[in-house]
Amino acid sequence: MAKRKPPKPRRPRKKAAPRPVFVPSKLRDQVDTYTDAIYAVLALLNHVRWDDATKKTKTDVNFGIGRRFTTSAKNSFSPNVQITPDIAIQMAPNLGLLAEAKPGVAKSKEFWEANLRQLTKYDDDLDGWWTASGRVESHDVVALIPLSRVTGFVDLVEEKIAKKECQFSRPFAIVSFMKTTSGGKTWFVLQGQQGALGRITDAVLKERLRQNIFIPMQALLTEYKDLKFIDTEPPLAYVLYVIWELLFSNMAAAKRQGESTQVDLDTTVDEVTTKLQEAYGFKSDGPRAVEVPRRAWVRRAMDALVAFGLASRKMSTDRKTELYTVHYRRYRMQDGAVIFFGRLENKNSEKLARLYDRKPLLEIAEGAQPNPSPDRESGKAIQAESTTPSEAAEAPES
């Protein structure tokens, strides 16, 4: 009798990395941080546009919430590349201001060093202003930093300047921001640093920042039509919340017939991007203007819906466009839509990582890198000290 061969030992199964724990409060912080950045940018814009004499905002100030500039060949960090600060304001034909909101909740020094490096790129003879030559005589560079982080950032800048590792040839100012409640109202406050790190050319703006003038949040909300995006990539769950709760609900209501609970919405990334830009961001109105939200963020969100099983995707018959069918219905979202999508993102983190890794070229073509970095050339991501893979992907360049 032939001896039976002993069974082959089973190949050990690859152990999946343990899924990080989902912490709702962390996601809430990230979303809060993002909306803070929006209001910091709007508050600065409002300071520049505010006319004390007429008590109204000036309408003749050129500004772009996100605008493409080209660095000069002499730029020590990134010569001849495109950069997009959070806001560009041209106060006079020869004077401009560029600002970057840094609302990060991260505490690491590397994060702030990366942000400082980014700001130094703006200290250049940039092309892209609203003038015939595209240039202005001078412009200020402003860093908008949360009040809780400003001391650390000031120390870092002073240290770097002292070591000659960083220097600004143009006026540079650190402006801190915070929300506060006083006199029964909620205010947004900008406070300019004094001395070497508070150089603002425009005397009126400088004085307004010195006096810590309070701006009612209600005025910012109504004047700037409840903006939901700036040119910084928000957390994925936030993009999904806006798309699902505000945009798709409207599309589904138009398509729904009778009392049906599910509506299949046929759409494309382009359609969703355009509608979001029209309602909650900006459409490009010139070669230098940026489109917010970016196509790449929307693609990531739509792909996430496919990964979650809330949508399906196929190629169009001419194989040029990806068509999405969103299986829209109302889910029981006890903790709200942001946490609902945050949980789904966490649960499907591996799937999402694989999905995003497959499309690096496409994402670069759409103006964002697959792993969002704080670098301005390619769209930014809110920074946070994180444990989840998606958050880890957003870690700053070191």
Added chain:
Amino acid sequence: MSPRHRRRTPLFEQAFGQLLRSASSWAELVGSLDYLHLDDNHVLHCAVLGSTSPVDSLILQKEWRGFKEIRRANDFTAFAYVRTFGKRPQRQMSGEFAVGRWRDSQAYVVVTVATPSQIRDGLAPLLETLYPTAVKPFLSQPELHALIRALQRRVQPDQLRIQEFTAKRRLRASARKQFESVRDWTDVDPESAFTEAKERNVWFSSVRFEVTRRKGADPGRWLGLQGKLSKYGEVTTSSGFDLVAENVLPTLTEITSSRVAVFTNRERTADRDHQIHPLQLTYDRPLLESTAHVRRLADVLRRFPHGTCTVLHGNPYLHVTLVDDVDLSSADIWVLAENNILVVPQLRASHGALKRIVNHIFENFGEGAIGEAKTA
């Protein structure tokens, strides 16, 4: 409600069904309601609905089973319905009603003669399904008070007495439940009832009243009339419909029309550049002065029925997105001041859904004044 029939011209009395088929106009229909013969336990009932589209067309679009148009007159349409409901046992409720537009306004009046159970289980659920295109209004406590006061003045030399009320009462802050529903039987004059309600933190959902004879005075025309007025625009009376038609309906329809106007065209798609059209709910006292108050409002919004509430920020200010799961309208709610709430309608915001959101806030948090949002 026990019926008490006071017919002005009993010679011409006829049944409601006959009237629906014979009246040539809305005015004739409403005017003839007084001449009707009411069977035992039947009442005259009317409900006011606010809508930007003709309600009779909306009803026909619904294609309800057991539903048919009896006749279409110049300015009203008469319908008959059979509604089947329940499982074990399955029950049926049938009836007839008429719908007419109130003087070219955006308010429509539904009139029927029926038993309270026919209204409760037959007509009311059918009208509810018209949401969000046609919705009942909601009256604030002062508006309800003003209507009762107008009736009280009109029935002189008789007097109006509040016999029963249903209400919501705010409980003390430490209680788990914030409100309790109250149904109480009483016999007081309206002024005392409303004053006491204010003192006890109570606001009425409906009040049942009776016209009684004043001591030493001659009896008036509406003596013995019993009626019920609800804050949701419904009026029921045992007789004397002319009293309601002349003194309640004009104000009720005006309030309904103004509610429709204030909640219409607020969605961001209303204009090409997607501007916002926020509403401001203003309180005469600082109802949102502390974090605890703001948290209480957030809890109220989380309990928005058939809706989803996403809290984006809770302290020091409140920012919430509410989506109506029935109608798919959405609005952001902001608290940026201690005495007002901002309602910012989003891409889709029907007047019905906005009304429901505001009504939910008023009923469960506090009644305020509705107006345009100020920029600062």
